[in-house]
Amino acid sequence: MKAWLAVACLFTPCAVLAAQDAPPPQDYHDGQQLDIKRVVQQPDLGFCGIREVEMTYEDSAGQRHRLRYPVWGQGCGNEN
Template identity: 40%
Template sequence: MIIYSEEPEVTDYEYGMRLDIAEVVAMEYFPPEPDFCGVIPAQMTYEDSTGNLNTIRYLYPETAGCHDN
């Protein structure tokens, strides 16, 4: 297990942004309530090819609460 000394700054993803992802360290999702259906904020922390930590924030389609009724 690798221990990192500081938290990376969070960057908002923009369409077409080139990401240098060597290894995903953590994924986080922020639904407003359990079983939510819709778009939610999420973020991914990753290590790039030079060993630096980066965190990118993006929108994620949460479908846990989606039901076809």
């Protein structure tokens, strides 16, 4: 499997292959209990304002999840 993935990355962008293995995103709800053992992909927060972002993580059983949630971006600088 790893050899196939390495060869496939030579001919196909790896991001496309990674997206095929990604589960559909789940929306976060206030008070929701999450089992996050390891963050696989953090969202880019380089924007200003509130936007929905997605984070990919693994739970304690090794299952991957994608979580969609609103967040205030960190790219506003000194704006009020």
